[in-house]
Amino acid sequence: MATQTSKNEYPAYESRYIQSAETQSIPTRADLLNPALTFINPITAAPFSAIQNLFDYLAQNPQTAAALNDVYSLRGIFKAAATKNPTCDQKLTIDLSPTRIERIPSALQIELAPHGLVDILAFFDTISQHYVTQILTLLSAIAGRDLASLHADFNVNFRVIDYTTTTASPQSPNGCGAHTDYGTFSIIFQDGNAGLEMEAPGAPGTWVPVPGNATVLLCGWCVVILSGAKVAAVRHRVRRVPGVRRLSAVLFVAPDLDVKLAPVERVDAFSDTVNQGLFDVRWFKEEMGKKWRYREGNGKIGDDRLEQDNDIGQLIWKSF
Numbered sequence: 212m213a214t215q216t217s218k219n220e221y222p223a224y225e226s227r228y229i230q231s232a233e234t235q236s237i238p239t240r241a242d243l244l245n246p247a248l249t250f251i252n253p254i255t256a257a258p259f260s261a262i263q264n265l266f267d268y269l270a271q272n273p274q275t276a277a278a279l280n281d282v283y284s285l286r287g288i289f290k291a292a293a294t295k296n297p298t299c300d301q302k303l304t305i306d307l308s309p310t311r312i313e314r315i316p317s318a319l320q321i322e323l324a325p326h327g328l329v330d331i332l333a334f335f336d337t338i339s340q341h342y343v344t345q346i347l348t349l350l351s352a353i354a355g356r357d358l359a360s361l362h363a364d365f366n367v368n369f370r371v372i373d374y375t376t377t378t379a380s381p382q383s384p385n386g387c388g389a390h391t392d393y394g395t396f397s398i399i400f401q402d403g404n405a406g407l408e409m410e411a412p413g414a415p416g417t418w419v420p421v422p423g424n425a426t427v428l429l430c431g432w433c434v435v436i437l438s439g440a441k442v443a444a445v446r447h448r449v450r451r452v453p454g455v456r457r458l459s460a461v462l463f464v465a466p467d468l469d470v471k472l473a474p475v476e477r478v479d480a481f482s483d484t485v486n487q488g489l490f491d492v493r494w495f496k497e498e499m500g501k502k503w504r505y506r507e508g509n510g511k512i513g514d515d516r517l518e519q520d521n522d523i524g525q526l527i528w529k530s531f
């Protein structure tokens with residue numbers, strides 16, 4: 212059972228949710244300076260019936276699912292490891308990055324169009340057009356540098372997730388292991404079912420449940436580095452409720468692959484490797500990707516508390 216945290220311990224979290232959920236479609240600068248999740252009232256809701264439709268169609272049509280994965284065989288598009296491997300995160304994912312989408316043959320696009328694909332892509336298009344530039348502008352003001360020019364290639368991912376009840380481990384509470392996103396920022400849309408939890412700022416190992424109907428924005432490692440640690444990233448995870456299906460949709464925004472990950476000015480808290488700018492986004496994404504693959508189905512999951520972020524934390528911070 213997840214650690215429950217009383218309202219009194221996190222008054223800012225509760226009041227910010229109530230205030231921002233009712234009024235704001237765009238976070239404020241103050242929100243982004245806060246080392247917690249930012250709750251937003253999105254300009255449009257995620258099309259969860261289309262998302263469910265696409266997952267159901269692919270599950271019922273394994274040949275189509277295999278053809279879709281052949282489009283991007285390196286990492287796949289529809290990942291269903293959870294139905295075969297009890298030790299992986301118990302979820303299905305569909306990754307629709309623009310690079311992946313443009314490689315899908317038109318016959319396959321036409322087949323999938325009425326089964327949710329068109330609605331899902333239209334949703335991510337609307338969301339990214341509305342949010343990407345605005346949030347990068349806010350983050351640039353905090354970071355004291357122009358982040359838009361580091362995001363010229365639209366290095367984004369459109370991910371839909373099905374915490375399905377049909378898994379190799381139906382009783383497992385593990386939907387998504389604890390992690391920090393790698394990129395600049397992510398926006399998570401949920402279908403109303405609880406399960407998402409954030410690590411309480413300043414209290415590692417304390418998990419705060421996020422209301423299942425909240426849409427949240429959180430930052431990732433790349434912007435922590437690029438902003439000289441002025442922006443914080445929030446660790447989060449998803450717990451499954453066995454027998455309950457939960458769907459989510461996530462927009463991931465990251466810098467261009469050849470951007471050097473370093474602060475403008477030396478930051479004492481950062482490692483020499485980061486201060487000297489010894490790696491770029493491409494290398495960092497690969498490093499994180501290895502751990503993602505391990506977690507998402509190709510390896511055994513141990514203690515999910517610090518598994519992924521230990522190595523990355525040691526890479527980024529001077530002392531961790």
Ligand SMILES: O=C(O)CCC(=O)C(=O)O
Pocket residue numbers: 370372387392399401407447448449459460461
């Ligand atoms: O499904 C969710 O609510 C969150 C998923 C997530 O954190 C991720 O895929 O990085």
Ligand SMILES: [Fe+2]
Pocket residue numbers: 390391392397447
């Ligand atoms: Fe995440």
